[in-house]
Amino acid sequence: MPKAFAKAAKRHGVPERVLLAVSYLQSRWDCNGGGPSTAAGFGPMHLTDGAALGRSRRHHPDGDGDLRGDGSLPPKSSMGRRGGRHASQHTLEHAAELTGTSRDRLRKDPAANIAGGAALLADYQRALGAPASADPADWYGAVARYSGASTEEAAAAFADEVYEVIREGVTRVPDNGTKMTLAPSPEVSPTRFWLTRLNLPRLARADAVECPDSIACEWIPAPYQDLGNGKYGNHDLADRPNSQTIHYIVIHDTEVEYDPSICIVHNPTGKASWHYTLRAYDGHLAQHVRTKDVAWHAGNWYVNTKAIGLEHEGFLAAGGFWYTEAMYRTSAKLVRFLADKYDIPLDRAHIIGHDNVPGLLPDKVETMHEDPGPYWDWAHFFELMGAPLRPDGDATTATVMILPDYDRNRPKYTGCDEANPGDDCRPHGSASIWLHTEPREDAPLVKDIGKHPRGESTYSVYDHAARAVTGQRYVVAERQGDWTAIWYLGQKAWFHNPESLPVAVPSRTRIATPRPGLASVPVYGRAHPEPEAAPSGVMMEPLIPLQYKFPAEQSYTVGLTTIGEHYHAKTFDVSGHRVVRGTQEYHQIQFGHRVMFVRSQDVVVTES
Incomplete structure (x- = not known):
């Protein structure tokens, strides 16, 4: 694949460093087997085809469940789920017109996809009247347009991240197994003048918005409205942290596209709200509820009152397995900002997924949510926050942290195709590992009597009953050769943990007995x-x-x-x-x- 980037850059007159950095921010150079991202993007250059946007019925937009988490609200009706198509969702079509390459090949052939992305950048550069320069600094405007952002701030935030990658450099082995390197270029300082040529509208940054200055944020308030007869929506006013300490930041995915998710949180009669929504293709951020107030997102009232909720545009499984680097980076900056503001430790006891939130009462456990799921790259997320997950013990340490190599850890999952839920999912990197009743691969999975009161754990991508995930820490119960057992839900749970490719590392912490x-x-x-x-x-x-x-x-x-x-x-x-x-x-x-x-x-x- 390095040759494909060099060839495409030369053919279309795009600096190779620009092409590599844009690709990294969109896909981290992964090909993803020709499958779509959560933003309907394909291949290393994330060429988008809106028709491929995923659908799911697994999350709160369907109107079922109790996200307030105390059983005090009646069910709400389902809401419309399909939003309009933005131009950013049709870059694959544009690349096909520019290169004469079929859309199918642009989706599946990495080299063709890279060439298509280079053609787009060159076309954007020409449209701006900018020079076909060999200097990466002159391509700021084209890079900003590549983001697909609809506001100047969001486009600039994306471009700034691309140029940060160029300055810092990066090395990674993407999913095709070929090592990729972009050498650091600290001397590159982009010419931001070209951004104004895009003629994008500017955001009115409301005083209510709480986010770092380096992030493009907008204020789209969730309504606090009296509905009569003792009913109201769709969050609660509070005075945190003066009234209560904020312990958690909860990571969700939306299971709908960005626009419908905004409609959901903007519904005054709804029973769902959250503090922030992040858009996939450019990492744009919208805030809906002030962090001092309590949003209804986690399905556990206690956690809601102690948490800030972040919804990420994406689909746990049905619409694709990967989240964009642009969204990861915005989210990491936001979480770091909030953690610093509210003194929240950057660890997996405080930065949790919706799937880590407990049921409030026994009858709530079975229906608790599963997002963001096994494809959320927790290790990369913490690296971006500047709080990398690392071992801090030795072979005698009684506790371990789950820390598989995301790209090489490809466990079996089923249920990614809703039309054929019994089929295996396409192999893909994962942050989760399976837990067995005995130290062998064919042993049954451990049982979760709350999640499955009438059955056994399954390999479904939606079933976390027998899974441990990156950053979580457990007490070691036993070791046998390449297998390690931990205490889990009142039982001994085994996972394969060979010294040559460990999925857990020593990690010191407190223990309760x-x-x-x-x-x-x-x-x-x-x-x-x-x-x-x-x-x-x-x-x-x-x-x-x-x-x-x-x-x-x-x-x-x-x-x-x-x-x-x-x-x-x-x-x-x-x-x-x-x-x-x-x-x-x-x-x-x-x-x-x-x-x-x-x-x-x-x-x-x-x-x-």
């Missing part, structure tokens, strides 16, 4: 205050454990320690809202794929 004399310890889906902590007029639910057991002989890693809290907010009038804070202390543990809570008096906590 049942106090002597206890046969087992209950686990909970929230850190709930004791009922007697509630003031007069505030009814508190009893503390109800989940259906799992934490046996005496097992141990689990501790992610954070907190005091039980509950935000009582069931009315549009905020004067009746109360933060109920008790004295009951909890430890958050990595109990399975999801985090859960144990009472401090039930366990002994030690260092690993």
Whole structure:
């Protein structure tokens, strides 16, 4: 593939460094087997075909589920899901016209795809009246247009990221197995004058927007509206962090395109909201709810009151397996900004997926969500945040962090094709590993009695019942040759962990073990205050454990320690809202794929 970039650059008069950097920001040089990205982009140059946009019925846009997470709201009706087609979704068609190459070949042939991308850049350069220069600095305007962004700020943010890649350089082995290198060029300083020739509108950056200055952000507010008869939508006003500490940032994917997702969060009668939406093709960011307020996104009221929710345009499986580098980079900058602002540790106990959020009560566990799924590259995400996931122990350390090589880790999944859900998914890099009942590949998967009360775990891409994912930390239960067992959902769970290609590394952290004399310890889906902590007029639910057991002989890693809290907010009038804070202390543990809570008096906590 390096020769394909050199040939295309020479043929179309595009600096090779520009071509390589644009490709990296769009696809990280992956070919993805001719399959579409979450933004309907194909190949290393992410040439887009809007007709290939995925569809799914697995997430909150369908109107089912309770994203507020306390059962207080009635179901809402389904909303329309198809948005209009933007010009950015038709670059494959334009490349076909410029090169005379068939659309099918542009999708499937990496060399043709790279040539198509080079032809687009050259065409954009000509349209600007810019010189066909060998200097990468002169191509800023064409690069900005390649983003497909509809505003000047978003186009500039994309171009700035491309030139950051050029200055810093990058080396990677993409999915075709051929090592790719873009040498650093720190001397390149782009000529930003050409951006004005695109004549793109500028965003009015509202005072409410909370994001770094380097990110193109807009304010599209979610409505806080009284609907009458005691009903309101679609979030709750609060005063965080003055009223409550923000512990989490929750990563979601939308399972619809960007425009329909904006319609969903803008619906005053809906029961879904989140703080930010990120667009796939250019990484553009929209904020909907102030971070001081509580959005309805995680399906667990306790987590919602302690979290900020980020929705990423994408499809867990049905529309493609990969997320754009542009979106990863914007998201990483935003998460770093929010983590710094609210003193949130950059680890997987605090930066969690929607699929890591526990069910609030036993009857909620089975229907909890699965996004962003096994194809979200957590290791790369943390690298971009400047908080890389690394081992910090040795062979004697009692705890491990799951850390497979994303590109080389290609476990079996089924269900990516909704028309043929039993078929295997196309092999692809993954952040997850499968967990077995015994140390052999053909052993059954471990069981999750909450996720599958009436059946067994499956290899479905949507089924995380027997999976551990990058960054999560567990206590080692046993080792046999190339196999390692961890404690997981009250049982011993085995995974293949050869020394030549490990999928877990030593990682020191705190460990919770049942106090002597206890046969087992209950686990909970929230850190709930004791009922007697509630003031007069505030009814508190009893503390109800989940259906799992934490046996005496097992141990689990501790992610954070907190005091039980509950935000009582069931009315549009905020004067009746109360933060109920008790004295009951909890430890958050990595109990399975999801985090859960144990009472401090039930366990002994030690260092690993």
